[in-house]
Structures are given as structure tokens and as C-alpha cells.
Amino acid sequence: MPVTVVIGSQWGDEGKGKIVDLLSEDLDVVARYQGGANAGHTICWDDQEFVLHLVPSGIFHDNTTCVIGNGVVIDPVAVMDEIKTIQDLGYDVEGRLLISHNAHLIMPYHKAVEQARERLRDADAIGTTGRGIGPAYMDKFARTGIRMVDLLDRDTLRAKLTHAIEAKNNLLRSVYGAEELNVDAIVDEYVEFDRLVDPYVTDTTQYLNRALAEGKHVLAEGAQGSLLDVDFGTYPYVTSSHPTVGGCCTGLGVPPTEINRVIGIVKAYSTRVGNGPFPTELDDEAGERLRSVGHEFGATTGRPRRCGWLDLVALRYTAQVNGFTDIAVTKLDVLTGMDELKVATTYRYNGKESARFPSETQTLEKVEPQYETLHGWTADLRQATSFEELPTNAQDYLTFVQDFLGVRISLVSMGPKRTQTITVPPADAPVVA
Ligand code: IMP
Numbered sequence: 014m015p016v017t018v019v020i021g022s023q024w025g026d027e028g029k030g031k032i033v034d035l036l037s038e039d040l041d042v043v044a045r046y047q048g049g050a051n052a053g054h055t056i057c058w059d060d061q062e063f064v065l066h067l068v069p070s071g072i073f074h075d076n077t078t079c080v081i082g083n084g085v086v087i088d089p090v091a092v093m094d095e096i097k098t099i100q101d102l103g104y105d106v107e108g109r110l111l112i113s114h115n116a117h118l119i120m121p122y123h124k125a126v127e128q129a130r131e132r133l134r135d136a137d138a139i140g141t142t143g144r145g146i147g148p149a150y151m152d153k154f155a156r157t158g159i160r161m162v163d164l165l166d167r168d169t170l171r172a173k174l175t176h177a178i179e180a181k182n183n184l185l186r187s188v189y190g191a192e193e194l195n196v197d198a199i200v201d202e203y204v205e206f207d208r209l210v211d212p213y214v215t216d217t218t219q220y221l222n223r224a225l226a227e228g229k230h231v232l233a234e235g236a237q238g239s240l241l242d243v244d245f246g247t248y249p250y251v252t253s254s255h256p257t258v259g260g261c262c263t264g265l266g267v268p269p270t271e272i273n274r275v276i277g278i279v280k281a282y283s284t285r286v287g288n289g290p291f292p293t294e295l296d297d298e299a300g301e302r303l304r305s306v307g308h309e310f311g312a313t314t315g316r317p318r319r320c321g322w323l324d325l326v327a328l329r330y331t332a333q334v335n336g337f338t339d340i341a342v343t344k345l346d347v348l349t350g351m352d353e354l355k356v357a358t359t360y361r362y363n364g365k366e367s368a369r370f371p372s373e374t375q376t377l378e379k380v381e382p383q384y385e386t387l388h389g390w391t392a393d394l395r396q397a398t399s400f401e402e403l404p405t406n407a408q409d410y411l412t413f414v415q416d417f418l419g420v421r422i423s424l425v426s427m428g429p430k431r432t433q434t435i436t437v438p439p440a441d442a443p444v445v446a
Pocket of ligand 1: 052140141251252286287288
């Protein structure tokens, strides 16, 4: 059985958690392939709401095995806290959560270095989540990182950690003028993790490839969004990993030939947290309305998200880079009650109109989006159980998006609950022009 990949198509916060949770019902394995506790995947069921930062969104389905792959950077404190909270809710985690022995660790010095660096950059700060993601990936690629497997061997960990903290203290003191960290306190705290993480750490690449050979269906869950990809996003205002489809192969060790479905998650409008260019951003009442109705506040940091119209120029680019086979449109209900809806279809730059998404920041900051205006609707979408039951103007909005991207809409989500979702069977999907 093959691999389905779920990918954010914008700047993250598209509602991937709900879609992965829904799809996991019929799946054997859900595997997270990149990022770290910078992600916040919100899942709602009955009257409960839960935000997952590291553990894959399939954990609330008893028959699903969840994998945190080698491409993820893991804060051991954060992952153990999350496991405990899930257990307190009454779910078994041991035996159902597997963590790659090759995944790199986020340590307190990564957060300290990140905070010091962001302070120093001031106006040029990236506006990170402060979870130490960038510095942890820097150590990984500098080949000085500490991995999950190192936590299981106290002597190795003590030696590696002492060396790493001393090096980082040097940096904190001499480059950033920041306070140094206490080597002994950190070493003493982290050697204790061997017992705690031992039941979860394993060779997840072997596990996943065996599962595929046995005919199991794997869902690979991306975090953040394609426009935050370190190569394809709005660099340098990006995260330090690959949320795009290639990250699935390198972050899990599954071959690309096993991937047969790539679902792009498209929020019905755009949002962005942190700094960086955002062509369709709204600094007016409409933007304020999207933020309040859509509860657009960061699930990890609580920061208000910047809001704007749907950007089809950007989406066509991320559909191309990822090869989306189908898309799931989320939060369509947030648009209910707006008289008219705009969608950007081209950019004007230097007096010329262009369909290209310039991911280079210096150009993207200067483009003027050109909009098509579509009609809004007032009827409550949450009652609809099929595409045909949606108000005509909502159907037209979705059809416009689908035709423009040339990618089939397979799911529409109109609220946080599992039930507030329409599955669009291929035969019923609006016809792509
Ligand atoms: P970092 O991933 O913490 O290094 O942050 C880099 C950029 O990615 C910042 O603009 C963050 O706001 C953004 N970012 C990181 N994780 C998420 C996420 O899960 N949703 C939305 N934005 C994110």
C-alpha cells in the first residue's frame, strides 16, 4: 500500500491537523517528517480541543501507529510533556508512538542562541516561534548535532552535551553578549531522559518500509507550509526544514516511488505568522474580520496571524512544486457573510503583469496583486453534507479555485469538528475547465 502526503500549501496554519485526524481513521500509520515543536496542529472532537506540537495527528485513533521521523527536530522535554498529556486524556501511547533514533534533538542552548540572534537582528528578525528550530538544524547540517539515539547512552550523551554547551557558551558570550548556560545543570537534567524515551526510540525507517511491504497505508504529515520551505519558500523568512513533498522522503526514509497521493491543504484565505512578504495581506476591516472570525492566533505562540485574500499565484506555485494530486479546502465557513471575495490571479511588478510567484523576497515585497472579485454568501455552510448543498456562490468560489489550479478539490472543511466536512467524490467534483 502506498504513501499519502498531506502538505500545507501556504504559510502554515491551513488546518492540516483536522484533515490528518480525519484521514487517519482509515489508515495504519501516520508519520511526521519535518519541523519540531514550532508546529501546532489543532484537533477537535466532541467538545474537546487539543493542540499537538510534535506527536502526529493520528494519535487519537486507537488503531493508528504514529511515527516521528528522522527529519523532525525533537525537544525531549516537549515530547515527553505531550505524551503525558495524551496519556492523561486516556489514550495509550506506548507501542503506538515510534520516534526515530536518528532524529536530532533541540537543546536549551538552541533556544538561547535563537533568542540572542533574533534580538540582535531586531528589525530584520525572522519572527521565529522561539523553539530553537533553526539552530538545531544548523547543528544537524554542521554535523555537530545530538540525536535521539545519544539519549540512550549516558556516557556518550554527557561527553557530547558538555562539548556542545561549552561551544555554545562561547558563542553566546563572545558574539551575542548573552548569558551563558550552566553545563552541569543541563547535563544532569538530560541524562535522565534515557529511561523516559527508551520505550519509543527505534529505527523508524525500517519500520515504515516494512509496514509498506506488508501492505499498510502510511500517511505522511507535513508541518508548517510550502511557502515556509527553506528552499522554495520566501527565504530568509522561512523555517529551516522542507515542508514540501521532498521532505517526506528525506525525513522518513521512504522512497518517492511509494508516494501515490499528495494532498495540498488550502485555507480559503491566506494567513502568515512572523515577518516576511505577504502580497495579499489586508490591513483593514476585512483582515481584522478574518482574524477574529477565523480565530487566527498562533496555536504555538498565541501571536495574532496576519490575514489576507486567497493568493492563487502562490498556490499555483506550491501545487507545481509539490505535485498536488488533490486539495482540501479548509475554513470556508470563515468567509460566510462577506459581501465580496477577492482572489489574486496575477502580480503586477515593474509595470508588467505576471503569473510567476517570485519566491525571492526582494521582488515579492514589491508586487501588486491583481484580483478577481467573486460574490460572497450568507447562508450557514455547516449544515451542508455535500458539494451541491453549499450555497451557489460558495460552489462558484471553490470551482474558481479548482479551475485556476487545475487540481481536484476532494475535501471541504467548514468548521473545526470532524463532522463539519464534505468529501467530494471524483465524479461529483466540479469539472476542471
Ligand atoms: P521557526 O520555524 O520557529 O524557525 O520560525 C520561522 C518562521 O516560520 C516564522 O515566521 C514562524 O512564524 C513560521 N512558523 C514556524 N512554524 C509555524 C507553524 O506551524 N505555522 C505557521 N508559521 C510557522
